[in-house]
Amino acid sequence: MTNAPSPASPELDDVLARHDHDPTRLLQILIDAQEIAGWLPAPTLTRIAAGLALPRARVEGVAGFYSFLYTRPVGRYRVLFSDNITDRMLGNAGLLDALCRKLWLEPGKTSEDGLVSVTTTSCTGLCDQGPAMLVNGRAIGQLTHRRINEIAELIRQQRPLDLWPAEYFRIDDNIRRTDALLGLDMAPGAALGAAIARGRDGWLDEMRASKLRGRGGAGFATAVKWESARNAAGSAKVVVCNADEGEPGTFKDRVLLNRYADLVFEGMSLAAWAIGASEGFLYLRGEYRYLRPQLEAVLARRRAAGLLGTAILGETGFDFDIRIHLGAGAYVCGEESALIESLEGKRGTPRIRPPFPVTKGYLGRPTAVNNVETHAKTCLIALHGGAAFAATGTAQSTGTKLLSISGDCAAPGIYEYPFGVPITRILEDCGASDTQAVQVGGAAGVCLASYEFQRHIAYEDVPTAGAFMIFDGTRDLFEVARAFVHFFAHESCGFCTPCRVGTSLLKGFMDKLADGHGAKADLNDIDWLDRLLKNASHCGLGSAAPNPVIDTLQKFRPAYERRLVSLDFKPAFDLDAALAEARQLTRRDDPGAHLKTHEESPE
């Protein structure tokens, strides 16, 4: 650190001015400021701290938290390979190696001329068209060796991204099965008009009758959440749409935002009408940043049509508008209280609850946070009534559910089913054969073995936020679990010790087994760590982190046991090799200068 005054930067001053020098906009300011140099040099952070009257450490703390903010130089071309298990199954590691070789580059390093850096990132939500990558925030799917060769060439020629072939950036929606929601053709404003006609109370009654539950995974009753927010003290209420779709294997929100943005924004307005909110945020995950321009266009169109702004649809007193808030690569921000921290411009550390966001959320104001799909579903209820909505699905899980299907099947993509659909039916529809296991609900979800395929997708049986990853008989379920364990270790926010240390230790044990140093004792330690993570973590990330291991250890135990080299214990490192340096220094090679790596068994 130097105390020299930071050089003047009109561009940075412009960013600060654009965000009104508002400290709650810190994350957005950092994202925009990074556009200037491609990364965030120390003087930039110092200037931002001064400009917002924040402590320097606060700014550095936020900059250091998010994966897509860089406090060290990165390449002018930042290539991030999506590293979900589905990308791995499609061969992303070989493609990453090939690209690095073509560019004379080490993975994770920036080239000496500052041109390019190549590394991995968590699931980018393109599992149905992987392997995928992000180049300077823009998504490219369906990577092949041929495409990688072309990309290497484009980078070497320093061709601007806008001049790359447009087909690279084509993202398919891959909608394979439509039902009530995806088949809905609604004129913007129709649902809102119907809800306004019912009055705020009448509209909430319909919501209650629909028995709609949150589509983000937890399945909390939406009407109860809205009612609590409405009844909470305080007038400046907030509606937040959680589009931080970070759960590996989930991509339904991407499709809803790409093709059904009007339904999502209309749903947010319906929530605002119910609870009396005037301000709305769409929290868009950094990986979906490329959707922002078209989403802003939809918002502008809705404002022009009188569907956002003051006196919406002529209803005096109904004022509501929506702003888009970008995330920057942090899975934990999908947890609603971490998301709110992030909205306030802070590190995404989950809050202690209660108080719940419905009473004290964004800036202490009553805040209703709902999933993208939940918001979209409310349009159906406004149009056709709660009773009609509740007529489909099961008793405790009304309506339909969008599934993001990926992995070993003929037709990956988006499938909409009424709740209660059996796993076997889904596997049949998407053309899966020789299926060994299905991971439902993403890394944090549940791993089902073939004897469970008669079970149903519903909150009362197999709940899910939408991820549905299929593994056929050629896959190694140990490697699947290990990939998820690496994911959680990477995404732990670091706030609580059980999760920060526990996910890291669990990763160590899984790697030890993978490296061929595993022993029976390690399985006991893994069991113990699983329990510790589950019971002692501060939030759902830590308590869900051992799920893939718990499930696969129970259902695919031989995948672990076949890796064991000892029934008792074995070190993770080679003891004899650890003496090599000393042997060389002393020029000794006598028997005492060696250690058996395997201890002979006493019997």
Place this chain on the structure above:
Amino acid sequence: MSPVAPRKLRVATCSLAGCFGCHMSFLDIDEHLFELVNLIEFDRSPLTDIKDVGPCDIGLIEGGVCNAENVHVLREFRRNCKTLIALGACAVTGGLPAQRNHLSLSECLREVYQFRPGIENGQIPNDPELPLPLDQVHPIHEVVRVDYFIPGCPPSGPAIWKFLTDLIAGRTPRLTGDLLHYD
């Protein structure tokens, strides 16, 4: 009918890459030592000078693993002890000796035996009688399976006493409050 006197538990102790501070702390249980000798008997230990460990109930290991001899001793303890305990910071984490882990072994040995001021024609000792150092110092659980850990530098006498009496009485040992500390 006279009750059968319970068998005395056999206990072995040793210090690997440690400073004997944990053993000194063990002796700090003071007058409890009289109770203890009624409950246990010592096998290999600095207190008995027995050189090889035989079948035991409890093994207490002070210090981490820094050389080949430590590995042999530790393995012998593991083979013979039903319950093996990492006693003190060095056994639990590698402790102070592990501070050399961020240097290479040759840097360490050359600095000490060849480049230190006042040394001329210094050589790194290579007598086969001397155990070779490992390239890194390891906590003992990275070399053998360990059943229990007692942190502290050193753990206090009362902590060691509580732990041993729990174990002898058949309770799963548990240190809480003041007895559990890491410094």
